[in-house]
Amino acid sequence: MQISETKNDGLARAYNVTIPASEIDSRVSAEVKRIAPQVRMAGFRPGKVPANLVKKMHGESIHADMLNQVVRESVDKVMAENKLRPAMQPSVALGEDYEQGKDATLTVELEVLPEIAAPSIEGLKLEKLTVPVSDEEVMEAVERIAGQQKSFKAAAKTKKAAEGDQLIIDFVGKLDGVEFEGGKAEDAALEIGSGRFIPGFEEQLVGAKTGDEKTITVTFPADYPAENLKGKEATFDITVKEVKVPTETKADDEFAKNLGLESLDKLKELLRGQLEQETAGLTRTQMKRALLDQLAAGHDFAVPPSMVEAEFNQIWAQLTQEAAREEDPEAAMKEIEAEKDDYRRIAERRVRLGLLLSEIGQANGVEVSNQEMQMLVQQAAQQYRPEDRQRFVEYVRNEPMAAAQLRAPLYEDKVVDFLFDKAEVTTREVTKEELQAAIEAEEGETPAAKPEAKKAPAKKKAAKADEPATEASAEANDAAAEEKPAKKPAAKKAPAKKAEQADAGEEKAEAKPAKKAPAKKAAKKAEA
Structure with a gap:
């Protein structure tokens, strides 16, 4: 087998691989010999079918399997010998003039992950904005529930x-x-x-x-x-x-008991915990944005264009879906089309942050345990019909990229938590309005996210510049490298999720549907 590099430009690599015909033929002969005892043919005793007849009957399929096998191994060898870390699945092409009995020539093209200097996690300073929950807010929540009952x-x-x-x-x-x-x-x-x-x-x-x-x-x-x-x-x-x-529903112990609680105090305790959890989520969002701003400001390196394109396509798909729901879809599309370059810069920043977090996690031993992964799979499976859940579990088990994408958000959160622990954190109490204002002010404001001429408009909720591309986690990259590019099986599909079915006879008792958010207020991805 001969391997020669034909391209080394930035993060782009290309190789020509020549596989001798003798190597393919020897594998075919070995496979024929292996399966011959299992072949049944009229006129021959079991296991006594001559090898030349086995080859005549099954030669085409055996040759295809062995060629496929040697191609996969060749790509693996290219990766190993050149110490490559693919950003996405490599593109592998067999020479168009190939036929049995001739040497096989492959073209392998890919983009590699950038070499990132060990990110410094020393000296991180964060301000944690907290919102205390007052007795008045708790009582307002109680009264809201009472009003709804x-x-x-x-x-x-x-x-x-x-x-x-x-x-x-x-x-x-x-x-x-x-x-x-x-x-x-x-x-x-x-x-x-x-x-x-x-x-x-x-x-x-x-x-x-x-x-x-x-x-x-x-x-x-x-x-x-x-x-x-x-x-x-x-x-x-x-x-x-x-x-x-x-x-009028009076908020008292009897009211709380009707809700299944012991007393009004228990209801207040429960609601206080919910309110504290809500504000804690906002606090985490604010801290995470500040953390990512610091990381982005201190690191600027080239990122694989294919990863940026994939991330941009996800952002664009979400935006176009939101635009289609607008009262004037054509005007909404024109609006986002005018800002297309800004969204592409956001995609690049998100990929860069994802790679950076991945590198920090690997360097510091951050991992998602098998138990955590099993819990993720089971939680995701609940989105499917009961009869499809096991099929979804099998799908994730057999598709490395599907498992990696499921794992990536948790991995990112664990890296962020690790960095929170390492940072010097000061705490300041603020109102909820001040906390929300701080979150909006930080959105897209870091040096790496700013376009050359103007900053990305604040309305870009769907494509926040400070949200890493979770697909760029270490697990996702490893899975991409492990995929066997030459095999190219028919793509497996995850089972269809539960259908949202309306009962035709129930409209008279249905609540009116909620209005859909306009495109410029596209839903934010969860950061908590």
Whole structure:
């Protein structure tokens, strides 16, 4: 086998590999000899089929397998002899003029990870902004819950139903005088003004009293889930069995017990913990951004263009999806198109930070344990239907890149926590508004993130400059190097996640969907 380097330009490498025909032929002969005793053929006793007949029958597939095997080993040898650390999976091409009996010529092209000087973790100084949780905030949270726990009490039989009142009704729905499936209910609770029933239903019950019987006419929405009801006019025969009026829910021990807690104090304790956890997440975000700003300011090195392109494509895909949901998708696309270069610079910074954190983690023995990895896989599997969960686990087990991508965010967090422990941290109490303002002020403001002419607009929530590309972790790079580029099997697919299915007969009791965020307010990736 002969290996010659044909390109060494920055992080780009290319090699020509020549595999002698004799080496391929010897492997084919050895494989024929190995499988011959297992071959069955009419007219021959088991294990007695001549090797030349085995080769005649299975020679093509055996040759393909052995060629594939020697190509993989050749690529591994290129990596090992040249001490290469691939940034992404190498590109391997077999010469177009190759045929059996001839030497095989390969072209191997790749980008390597940059050599990063051991990052200094000494002298890191961070300010930790904390937000104390006051008794007033806890009580406000209690009152919010109490306000959401609506309760109603029976009103006088002469009470006419008004906005906010609850009716207990029986109803029967009919199309052209014929009762339709799913249009009947008894003792149904309807709050006037809640918008849970189809348009026009609740409004026609304003003024109804206990014991009233009436027929109303409504038109089902054109996008109603049930095909037989879309846009159809229907009547509902309604019997009002009771009118109830809302009552104030008092935040006391009895209220807490109704929620399954021992007392109001226990509820306050629980809510205080939730509020503290929420502010702790914001504090971590602020500290992480400050930490990454310091790291980015002190390190500037070339990063593999293929990794930057992959990261940019992820950012761009998210932004275009958000733009498509805007009221004016065309205008939204023009807006992000005008800032495309800024997003590409953000992608480069994120890749650089990911490589830097990876290098720090490797140099300091940061690892994700097998137990932690198993927990990650099991948690991710819960996103799938029960019958698909084991298939997902197998998929991750057999696909190194899938496992690496799952592992990468936890690995990054562990490196960040390691650096927090090493840094000199001072603490300062602030208000929640001040903490949020500090987070926004730090976004994209470090020297490495600033474009030459202007800084990246603050609205770039989806592509924060200070968020490392987690795919660039050490595990992901190692997995890319371990992939066998010559094998190229059909790509395995992870099982489909749970389908979000709407019950066609339930629209009348569904809450209205929340409005979608516009593109310029794309959701931030979690940093906690």
